[in-house]
Amino acid sequence: MSILVCGGAGYIGAHTVYKLIEAGESVIIVDNLQTGHRKAINPAAKFYEGDIRNSTTLEKIFTENKIEAVIHFAANSLVGESVQNPLKYFNNNVYGMQILLEAMEKFGADKIVFSSTAATYGEPEKIPILETDKTAPTNPYGESKLIMEKMIKWIKNLRYVSLRYFNAAGALESGEIGEDHHPETHLIPLILQVPLGKRDHITIFGEDYPTPDGTCIRDYIHVLDLADAHILALNYLRAGGNSDIFNLGNGKGFSVKEIISSAEKVVGKKIKTEIGARRAGDPAQLIASSDKARKILHWTPQFADVEKIIETAWTWHKNNPNGYED
Ligand code: UFG
Numbered sequence: 001m002s003i004l005v006c007g008g009a010g011y012i013g014a015h016t017v018y019k020l021i022e023a024g025e026s027v028i029i030v031d032n033l034q035t036g037h038r039k040a041i042n043p044a045a046k047f048y049e050g051d052i053r054n055s056t057t058l059e060k061i062f063t064e065n066k067i068e069a070v071i072h073f074a075a076n077s078l079v080g081e082s083v084q085n086p087l088k089y090f091n092n093n094v095y096g097m098q099i100l101l102e103a104m105e106k107f108g109a110d111k112i113v114f115s116s117t118a119a120t121y122g123e124p125e126k127i128p129i130l131e132t133d134k135t136a137p138t139n140p141y142g143e144s145k146l147i148m149e150k151m152i153k154w155i156k157n158l159r160y161v162s163l164r165y166f167n168a169a170g171a172l173e174s175g176e177i178g179e180d181h182h183p184e185t186h187l188i189p190l191i192l193q194v195p196l197g198k199r200d201h202i203t204i205f206g207e208d209y210p211t212p213d214g215t216c217i218r219d220y221i222h223v224l225d226l227a228d229a230h231i232l233a234l235n236y237l238r239a240g241g242n243s244d245i246f247n248l249g250n251g252k253g254f255s256v257k258e259i260i261s262s263a264e265k266v267v268g269k270k271i272k273t274e275i276g277a278r279r280a281g282d283p284a285q286l287i288a289s290s291d292k293a294r295k296i297l298h299w300t301p302q303f304a305d306v307e308k309i310i311e312t313a314w315t316w317h318k319n320n321p322n323g324y325e326d
Pocket of ligand 1: 078
C-alpha cells in the first residue's frame with residue numbers, strides 16, 4: 001500500500017516526502033509542477049506529472065497503485081495573489097479538492113492528511129490561537145482552505161486530519177532541498193537575499209503595529225517539524241484516530257525586527273533594512289497554541305530555536321542562490 005502525496009514537489013510536500021521515505025513508506029507523488037520543482041522530487045518516490053483537477057490522471061494513479069491514504073499539499077498559497085485573483089484559488093484549491101475526493105471515494109481510500117493554514121482564522125481575537133477559535137478568513141486563500149476543510153468533513157467513510165500551519169520556514173539541514181518560490185514573498189528567504197547580494201535591503205512592512213517593537217509577530221515553525229506532524233497524523237489515522245484539526249506552530253512569536261537580527265547573527269553580517277508601509281491584510285500577531293497536537297499526536301517540534309531555523313534556511317540559500325534552477 002502506498003501514500004499518495006499531492007503536491008510532493010513543493011516546499012512542504014518535498015520535505016514531508018523526504019521524511020516519509022526515511023520512515024520506510026512507499027510514496028507516490030502527483031504534482032503539476034506549477035509551483036513545485038522537478039529537482040525537489042525524491043528519486044525514491046514514484047512520480048506522476050499531472051494536475052489533480054484532471055480526474056483521468058487521478059484514476060490512472062489510483063488504478064496503477066494501491067493507495068492507502070492521501071497527504072494533500074497541492075494548492076496555491078499566496079495571500080496577496082489570492083486577493084488579486086480569487087477564482088484561481090477557488091478553482092485550483094476548492095475544485096481540485098472535489099476531484100481528489102471523488103477519486104478517493106471511488107477507489108476506497110479512506111484517510112487524508114490535509115495541509116491547512118493559520119489563514120483560516122483571519123484576525124485573531126486572542127493569542128495564542130486555539131483550534132476552537134472563530135474562523136473568519138480575511139482573504140480568498142484562507143477562505144479556500146477553510147472550504148476545503150469543510151468539504152472533507154462531509155464525506156462518508158473518510159477520516160481526516162487538517163493541519164493548520166503557522167509560518168513554515170527552514171530547510172533540510174543538508175541543504176539538498178529548501179524553499180524556492182517565484183515570486184518570493186516570505187520574510188526569511190527575502191531577508192537572506194540581502195547577504196546573498198540579490199537584494200539591496202529588506203523592507204519592513206510597517207513599524208506602527210501594537211507590538212513591543214511595532215513590527216508584526218509571527219510563529220515560525222521548521223518545515224521538518226511540519227513534515228513530522230504529517231507522519232504522526234497518518235499513523236494516528238491508521239490507529240483509528242478520530243477526524244480532527246490541529247494547529248502547528250512553536251507557540252512563540254518573533255517580530256519582523258527580531259527575525260532580521262537573528263538572521264544577522266546567523267550570516268555574521270549586518271542586513272540593511274528600510275521601513276515601508278503596512279502590507280494589506282497582515283494581522284499584528286499570529287501565535288499558535290499547539291498543545292492539542294502535542295497531546296493527541298504526540299508531536300514535539302525539534303527546532304524551537306529561531307536561529308537554528310534560519311541557519312537551515314541559510315545553508316539552503318547559500319548552496320542554491322538561484323533556487324532549484326529548473
Ligand atoms: N514581511 C516584511 N517584509 C517582507 C516580507 C514580509 O516585513 O518583505 C513581514 C510581513 O508583513 C509579516 C511577516 O513578515 O508580518 C511574515 O510575512 P510572510 O509573508 O513571510 O508570512 P505571512 O505571515 O504573511 O504568511 C504566512 C503563510 C501563509 C499564511 C499566513 C497566515 O506564509 O501561507 O501566514 O496568515 F496564510
